[in-house]
Amino acid sequence: AQSVAQPEDQVNVAEGNPLTVKCTYSVSGNPYLFWYVQYPNRGLQFLLKYITGDNLVKGSYGFEAEFNKSQTSFHLKKPSALVSDSALYFCAVRDGSGGSYIPTFGRGTSLIVHP
């Protein structure tokens, strides 16, 4: 079985400050991890993924995420938030060692960046 948890429904941050959106996962084998962003009235857009290799993954729009195997986490980060980053963020996980080839999505975290 695979699952993902996004413990915060909403994250508030001031523009220019660093942001973190949290994600923890559970899989039987090797995790394939993803972050997607959803802007209002739009579909989800891929931000970045971790399959293997460096624990720090860089993605679109200046976002990055750190894979931490011991803590089973894959937190999304950005050094300096923009108002335009305000959106709904989804973490997803898939077991890379077999099983279902379909990712499981978290419930999403609403990021609000204040001017």
Next chain:
Amino acid sequence: DAGVIQSPRHEVTEMGQEVTLRCKPISGHDYLFWYRQTMMRGLELLIYFNNNVPIDDSGMPEDRFSAKMPNASFSTLKIQPSEPRDSAVYFCASRRQGITYNEQFFGPGTRLTVL
């Protein structure tokens, strides 16, 4: 590429009516997914196809829901009869099969309102 195309973008109908949602995946993609998004339940996977064949429809809520993929460039999700609780945003997504796991590409969604 135009991305995943969904139609209509908005649909308002009355309870008991038949609703058909349409999706054109990205050319060359082998997988097609139908999701439903609501505030209460988040993002739910309804069904997915691989090479036009339905693989897992365990997420389809009831027999009122059906999905088809007659060819590689077209899929439909039908609700008959529709009910107010079916009101949601329905997303279609596609992805390409590969050696490593590829991300999904989402369409803009169809916002369905059943009165």
